[in-house]
Amino acid sequence: MTTPSLDAHVRLDSHPAHSSAVTASLTGTQAHVAHVALEADGWVAVAENVLVLARIDREEPYWAEKAAQALNAEGITTEIAPKLREAIDEEWTWANYPMSWCTRSDIREVSDRAQKIYDDILYGHLLIHAHAQDGDTTVAVGTYLSGGKSVYLHGENHLRKIDFTFDSPAQALVAFEEAHDDTMRPGPAPMTDTERAAARARTSLEAPAAEHEASLPAPETVPAYAADAGDHDALLDAFLDTHGNWQKWRTWSDETTHAIHEEQTLRIEHIHDAVARETAWTIAAYETPVSDRMWVFTATGTTPAPVLQALLDHLACNEGWDTALGTPVDEKTVTAATQPLSDAGWKHTVDGRWIRWTTPAGDAGVQFDAFAAQHPIHNLDTWTIWAGPSPDHAAWTLTASPYTPSLLLADLSETLAHGTGTRLPQATTRVRMRSLPTAAMAAPVAKPSQTVSRPR
Secondary structure (H helix, E strand, O other): OOOOOOOOEEEEEEOOOOOOOEEEEEEOOOHHHHHHHHHHOOOEEEEOOEEEEOOOOOOHHHHHHHHHHHHHHOOOEEEEOHHHHHHHHOOOOOOOOOOOOOOHHHHHHHHHHHHHHHHHHHOOOEEEEEEEEEOOEEEEEEEEOOOOOEEEEEOOHHHOEEEEEEOOHHHHHHHHHHHHOOOOEEOOOOOOHHHHHHHHHHHOOOOOOHHHHHHOOOOEEEEHHHOOOOOHHHHHHHHHHHOOOEEEEEOOOOOEEEEEEOOOOEEEEEEOOOOOOOEEEEEEEEOOOOOOEEEEEEEEOOOOHHHHHHHHHHHHHOOOOOOOOOOOOOHHHHHHHHHHHHHOOOEEEEEOOEEEEEOOOOOEEEEEEHHHHOOHHHOOOOEEEEEOOEOOEOOEEEEEOOOOOHHHHHHHHHHHHHOEEEEOOOOOOOOOOOOOOOHHHOOOOOOOOOOOOOOO
16 A cells, blocks of 8 residues: 655754764654654654654764655655765764674674663653763663662763663662772763763754954964964864865774875874873884784874874875885984074074973974883884973974984974974863762661673
8 A cells, every 4th residue: 555645854964063973854744743753752843843853872974864764654745965875875983893793783783772871861750869980981870760760871972881780779789889999979970072962963053162252362373383273173174175085984883083094004093082192193114914014103082283294295296105225314404404493593492312402482392212222113202392381281292213213203393493383271170079968878888689681
């Protein structure tokens, strides 16, 4: 029997301000039928006859196609925009996924279970009592309001899962406190960047910064080494969009992006939410796609935008990464790498194994480690570029191994010596410490219920 056609049309398209979210624009006298169907499937209205699907597992294109199929089956005409069709058909490359035995379908099932947990928390079905830090991830304990089952949650975003269940909230809280007393905090954990982005997508079709631009103070022009870090993600996206000889790889989490040159001998790894002074960028060059590294270069998350842009420009416009193994690091290469600093009047000093070039004010510098240069096989940090009080207390740091091309280092030296950037006035923030009341946890420690098995 043929399903009767309804006077309703749905156009699915990519969200204009969120990389994976999907919008649904509804028209027709019976558009309310499609509206009800989509809301029942997790879509949220953001404007009249406009709904958004924004998930923390980044699988919106897949579920949008499923929604289109369901709507078509109900006699509702559905159109998929070309950009969204590309996202639906995109082949993902997963690197270092923690559950290496999973197929692509298995990964989607794991992610969907994590999404359901997130939705239960978001809509008040799962009440989170406390959270804690467990190594490099977050754990939490909560209770389902319907049925009273208490659960121990492990992980964040699309990797969150239920590890244990308990017979009561009291048992769950006491066991959780015993395991995580040092880092335990009341209530749910702060939203992750992924959760925050999904929340913005469900409330607005605009980019998040647009509404605040008018209130931002005017930036000041400063030397490149003192500029703000800016948006590193945007710099990388612009680099990849402009240079088609680089391929972007999607990793098992949204925390890291890999980019590989078409020759597969130069690779970039960018950790999006790295701690400010920890390594956020790693660039490595190889003689062949399967050989050991020739050289490696790192940058912290607070590296100023002009300095990072100079680095990416060099990678785009030069093929200087093909430095042959065995090329000595001698006085000639050191001089070539630092000539712009000398020409600009940076102070040159020698302190044992360390050779340094610093600004007259001493607030930035380049350091060469002569000892590390004599042991190149270990890829030791031979070059350190920094800004701040000293190399040991730097606001940001770049490091490079012995065979890093002198042309690349010279380009960076030129930017440090003569480049400029912008910096906003420093803002101050206050941190409020919260303590967890423990009077309600005086009962003996209870073991997890044996009725639920652990994930294998």
